[in-house]
Amino acid sequence: MSSAPRARDVRRWRRYLAAERAEAAVYRDLASRRTGEEREILLALAAAEKRHEDHWLTLLGEQAGRPLPTDPRTRMLGFLARRFGSVFVLALAQRAESRSPYLDDDDATDTMAADEAVHEEVVRALATRGRQRLSGTFRAAVFGANDGLVSNLALVLGMSAAGLPNAVVLLSGVAGLLAGALSMAAGEYVSVRSQLELENAAAHGPVAVDSVTHLDVDENELALVYRARGMSTHEAELHAAEVLAGRTTEAATATPEHNPIGSALGAAASSFCFFASGAVIPVLPYLFGAEGLTAVVIASVLVGIALIITGSIVGLLSGASPLKRALRQLAIGYGAAAATYLLGLLFGVSLG
Structure with missing residues (x-):
């Protein structure tokens, strides 16, 4: 007769059981929104997670107890799936599969460890499909907004550090917003229009x-x-x-005709809006009357939050760590702003 499992083993097995159930539920939820081959692949992944679930249920026996609550990661997966689509869920699932502990756990079978290794590659391939299908406009929104955030924060902080009046800083921020947005729009218009003209010439x-x-x-x-x-x-x-x-x-x-003017204008308008949506954030404290160091701190905090969000999204889309990408984005943005702030201080001292 085998001895009863140790309490710490039971706790670990129950965590594994909850994780397998949650992952299977995510795959089934994704499959319900897909058709064809991708639906079949996701259902096959869910079936594999069910086999793993059965393994832990067998080991636990009567000690399986009530299901553990859904962990925060799984709740975030569901939220992202409902708001932004499956590419975010698959990107996070890819990272989860890559961190499987089964390879170093004697209680997990070799088949289960192999399953998880294969699952990582399957989910990676599905996530890659999703990234390729993801609208280029969405990527442009993230990067365009990030450009507006960093450039205008650097501008208003440099002007503020130089000791210029609040009205001048505000005017500079608005001018920077319009100049940057118009420049982005013009560049995008020329780029798209030129590309379409080249394609039409080669058609x-x-x-x-x-x-x-x-x-x-x-x-x-x-x-x-x-x-x-x-x-x-x-x-x-x-x-x-x-x-x-x-x-x-x-x-x-024959190559179908394009509408170069409409497409180029659409790209220009999108670039203008994306840049402006980021560039307006550093201006908000000055717009509502904040001055001096208070305005600098508020603008920096607001931009920092926005940079963390955009960095996390870029991390999710690339399949990398959202936290690392968010911190990298934050460091780059704050680094640029700090440089112009120090320059502003130097100019302020020299002018004074």
Whole structure:
């Protein structure tokens, strides 16, 4: 007859049991929002977590007790899934799978440890799909807002440190907001417009009906078009022969028309709004009448909170530690602001 498990083993097994149940629930929740292959993959992951759950239930027996409460990490996963989509959940799940303790735990089977190692790669691949599908506009929002935060905080802190009146600092902050936002918008407009014009210039045009119907079948010069587009000689001749035999155009190979002006204007407007949303935060204390060191502290705290948020989001999207990315973002932002603040102090002393 086997001896009863030690109390510390029971506590550890119950933690594992709760974690497996929570992870299985997350995968099932994600699967309910997907279709096709991704849904099947997520359900397979949930089934594997259920097998692990059964293992701990077998070891615990009657000592399994009531289910432990959901841990804060899982609650955050659910919140992010509801608010921002599954890419955040998968990014966090990827990190959770990479920290599996089963490899060093004798009570977990080798199969379970191998499962967790494979799960990390599966979730990594799914998270990569999600990152690729994630709107470029969302990424632009994060980085554009971050640029506005750092640049305008540095500007208003430098002006304030120089001892300039509150009205001047406020005016400088608003001017910095507008100048930076307009510069970002103009740069984005030119970039997108130029890119679309290059794409349109390189686009395949359809061969005109009149041209096709009058081509010499024996010479088959239509094949030259396809060879120039990258087909081999044999492929080009076959494709041209098909077109000539049907006396039709190659409409299917024509590139659809873009709307460069609309797309470029949309990108410019987005860049303006993203930058301005970040740049307005350092200005708020001065806008509401705060002065001197009080305004500096309030602006720094507000921007610090915003930098932590944007840094965490970047960390989640990249699959890295949200905390490390948030602290790095904070250090970079505060470093730039501190440099201009010190310069402002030096100018203030020299002017005084």
